[in-house]
Amino acid sequence: MNIPHxxxxxxxxxxxxxxxxxxxxxxxxxxxxxxxxxxxxxGAACSITPHTPLCYKKKSEYSRIQxxxxxxxxxxxxxxxxxxxxxxxPDVIVSGVNHGDNASVSVHYSGTMGAVLEGCxxxxxxxxxxxxxFSSDADFSAIGIYVQDIVQWVLEKGLPKDVCLNVNFPxxxxxxxxxxxxxxxxxxxxxxxWYEAQHPAGKKYYWLTGRFVNLEPESVDTDMQAxxxxxxxxxxxxxxxxAHHVINELKELEKL
Amino acid sequence: MNIPHxxxxxxxxxxxxxxxxxxxxxxxxxxxxxxxxxxxxxGAACSITPHTPLCYKKKSEYSRIQxxxxxxxxxxxxxxxxxxxxxxxPDVIVSGVNHGDNASVSVHYSGTMGAVLEGCxxxxxxxxxxxxxFSSDADFSAIGIYVQDIVQWVLEKGLPKDVCLNVNFPxxxxxxxxxxxxxxxxxxxxxxxWYEAQHPAGKKYYWLTGRFVNLEPESVDTDMQAxxxxxxxxxxxxxxxxAHHVINELKELEKL
Numbered sequence: 001m002n003i004p005h006x007x008x009x010x011x012x013x014x015x016x017x018x019x020x021x022x023x024x025x026x027x028x029x030x031x032x033x034x035x036x037x038x039x040x041x042x043g044a045a046c047s048i049t050p051h052t053p054l055c056y057k058k059k060s061e062y063s064r065i066q067x068x069x070x071x072x073x074x075x076x077x078x079x080x081x082x083x084x085x086x087x088x089x090p091d092v093i094v095s096g097v098n099h100g101d102n103a104s105v106s107v108h109y110s111g112t113m114g115a116v117l118e119g120c121x122x123x124x125x126x127x128x129x130x131x132x133x134f135s136s137d138a139d140f141s142a143i144g145i146y147v148q149d150i151v152q153w154v155l156e157k158g159l160p161k162d163v164c165l166n167v168n169f170p171x172x173x174x175x176x177x178x179x180x181x182x183x184x185x186x187x188x189x190x191x192x193x194w195y196e197a198q199h200p201a202g203k204k205y206y207w208l209t210g211r212f213v214n215l216e217p218e219s220v221d222t223d224m225q226a227x228x229x230x231x232x233x234x235x236x237x238x239x240x241x242x243a244h245h246v247i248n249e250l251k252e253l254e255k256l
Numbered sequence: 257m258n259i260p261h262x263x264x265x266x267x268x269x270x271x272x273x274x275x276x277x278x279x280x281x282x283x284x285x286x287x288x289x290x291x292x293x294x295x296x297x298x299g300a301a302c303s304i305t306p307h308t309p310l311c312y313k314k315k316s317e318y319s320r321i322q323x324x325x326x327x328x329x330x331x332x333x334x335x336x337x338x339x340x341x342x343x344x345x346p347d348v349i350v351s352g353v354n355h356g357d358n359a360s361v362s363v364h365y366s367g368t369m370g371a372v373l374e375g376c377x378x379x380x381x382x383x384x385x386x387x388x389x390f391s392s393d394a395d396f397s398a399i400g401i402y403v404q405d406i407v408q409w410v411l412e413k414g415l416p417k418d419v420c421l422n423v424n425f426p427x428x429x430x431x432x433x434x435x436x437x438x439x440x441x442x443x444x445x446x447x448x449x450w451y452e453a454q455h456p457a458g459k460k461y462y463w464l465t466g467r468f469v470n471l472e473p474e475s476v477d478t479d480m481q482a483x484x485x486x487x488x489x490x491x492x493x494x495x496x497x498x499a500h501h502v503i504n505e506l507k508e509l510e511k512l
Contacts, residue, residue: 045301046364047329053453053461072464073303075365079449080462105377107497108302108370109331121361121445149512157508162443163499182506184498187418189377193335197309205309206336208328234509238499241363242440243419243492250438252413253490256405 004030004155007090007119009077011041011098011111014059014069018097021140022129025147026094027064033088034059035081037111038069042100044111046118047073056080074115082122092154093119096129096167097147099138103130103168103223103233104188104214113166113237120164121239125154131169132227139172146177146232162239170227181231186222187215260286260411263346263375265333267297267354267367270315270325274353277396278385281403282350283320289344291337293367294325298356300367302374303329312336330371338378348410349375352385352423355394359386359424359479359489360444360470369422369493376420377495381410387425388483395428402433402488418495426483437487442478443471 006026010019014036026032035056037044049072056070070077078093098112107113112128119126129147131138150167159165170177193210214224226233262282266275270292282288291312293300305328312326326333334349354368363369368384375382385403387394406423415421426433449466470480482489 040307043304043306045303045370047301047303047367048299048365048464050299050464051296053463055459055461076464079446079464083448083450105495108373108377108495109304111303114301114364117364121364123445146512150509153509153512160499160502160505163502180510180512182503182509184500184503185496187496189379190335192339194339203311205311207309208304208306208332208335234506236499236502236506237497239361239364240441240443241493241497243416243494244440246416246419246492247438247440249416250490250492253406253409253438254436256402256409256436 004091005088006030006032007078007081007093008032008034009036009074009095009115011037011044011074013037013039013041014067016099017137018099018140022094022097022147023065025144026151029148029152032065033081033085034065034067035070035077037074037077038071041073041111043109044073044114045109046075046114049073049076054080074111075118078115078118090124092151093124093126094151097140097143098130099136100134101130101132101168101227102128102166103227104186107166107185107237116164117239120162125159126164127151127154127167128165129167132171142172142176143169146180163236166235166237168223168227168233170230175230177232178230180234181226183223183226183233183235184221185235186219186224188224189213189215260347261344262286262288263334263337263349264288264290265292265330265351265371267293267300267330269293269295269297270323272355273393274355274396278350278353278403279321281400282407285404285408288321289337289341290321290323291326291333293330293333294327297329297367299365300329300370301365302331302370305329305332310336330367331374334371334374346380348407349380349382350407353396353399354386355392356390357386357388357424357483358384358422359483360442363422363441363493372420373495376418381415382420383407383410383423384421385423388427398428398432399425402436419492422491422493424479424483424489426486433488434486436490437482439479439482439489439491440477441491442475442480444480445469445471
């Protein structure tokens with residue numbers, strides 16, 4: 001069997017621990033091309049850079065890992081890598097491991113998952129990994145076997161059309177994870193989001209913080225519930241955001 | 257009846273023609289609070305600003321339109337306005353009019369629709385407007401009656417839970433629009449996205465451009481098809497991105 005090709009990015013930047021760990025894990029069974037932002041792009045979502053020219057440069061090269069840093073967003077990284085390295089045809093596109101979870105509605109804000117959606121929109125099997133640990137020195141020691149099993153399963157079976165995977169790991173509390181749960185996104189919302197501060201000259205400014213509220217804490221089939229119970233949460237995410245279930249109801253608008 | 261309250265933002269920036277036109281149209285029947293980016297944030301998607309403090313300032317005030325400019329993204333604008341103006345309880349959140357369409361997969365990259373999704377996640381009825389015309393002097397002369405009818409319909413009926421509207425107008429070619437079609441997102445993809453240029457000192461850089469490809473040009477129920485045929489395209493968009501239809505199939509992953 002030919003050795004698989006994996007294109008890897010993230011949103012914490014090319015030097016983050018999460019992407020370095022992930023590149024090493026993937027290089028056990030694949031050739032890895034890293035094209036990642038040259039610094040943190042947390043909360044970048046699917047954002048792109050239409051009004052500023054981008055550049056990229058080689059950071060390092062190992063036997064199975066080439067590393068490039070790009071001045072753009074995670075989505076820019078995927079778009080640029082696919083056109084700049086046409087001979088490196090990815091068998092799967094991977095993003096992460098994000099420092100901090102991307103469960104529930106955080107998918108919408110996540111640069112990690114933005115890159116995964118971009119890969120999916122381009123027709124590639126795409127998988128994002130995140131861990132419920134915001135520390136820059138997060139403990140990734142329990143993820144190895146899960147990363148390998150999930151990515152190899154995807155390499156072997158493929159993913160349904162226009163569907164990608166959002167994989168979240170619980171924070172490592174010393175026990176091993178309890179297994180994998182396939183989930184749906186929990187309904188949730190962020191609240192109390194701003195921390196007001198004052199510039200020495202008197203002007204007010206605002207830091208985005210906030211507290212996540214799970215709006216369905218009793219539901220047993222959500223990503224939040226799986227994570228709380230020590231499972232690796234795998235949520236299939238689709239490109240089509242149409243609310244098909246309300247189209248008939250909204251046809252009334254056509255009579256305006 | 258009390259006069260409705262509308263919170264308005266966009267991603268082209270507070271001085272763009274599209275948001276000025278929209279504020280005026282909405283002020284015919286509502287009090288309008290504008291909190292919009294202080295410059296262009298095209299392609300901002302649902303991005304947020306976690307690592308830089310934000311500020312905002314009053315730009316102008318008319319009898320029914322207050323205008324504030326914010327240093328953040330469209331999503332930041334919605335989050336900030338809702339906490340900074342707790343007495344201005346929006347009956348609907350509106351975004352746009354974007355200069356350029358946000359049909360098909362462009363929803364994922366759109367800062368206009370990012371703000372709309374944010375409003376929706378916060379439980380507000382939310383509507384985004386865009387026009388298939390990238391010109392900074394785009395012709396909005398045909399949109400007035402549609403904006404009014406759609407927003408008033410939403411004010412009266414509300415929207416289904418966790419669903420928002422993505423409204424796209426055809427480019428104005430002089431004829432009036434043919435009416436409203438309620439649609440689904442077309443499958444589509446961007447291709448040939450980079451324009452390579454050279455810095456005078458020799459280094460290469462890359463501008464994001466690209467060409468959109470409608471992957472289902474024959475389908476009659478898509479937003480792209482409606483726009484091509486001169487209709488105003490209204491696409492309901494949902495917060496839940498879970499690919500529910502493949503969850504059972506993916507349960508195989510739980511056995512890894």
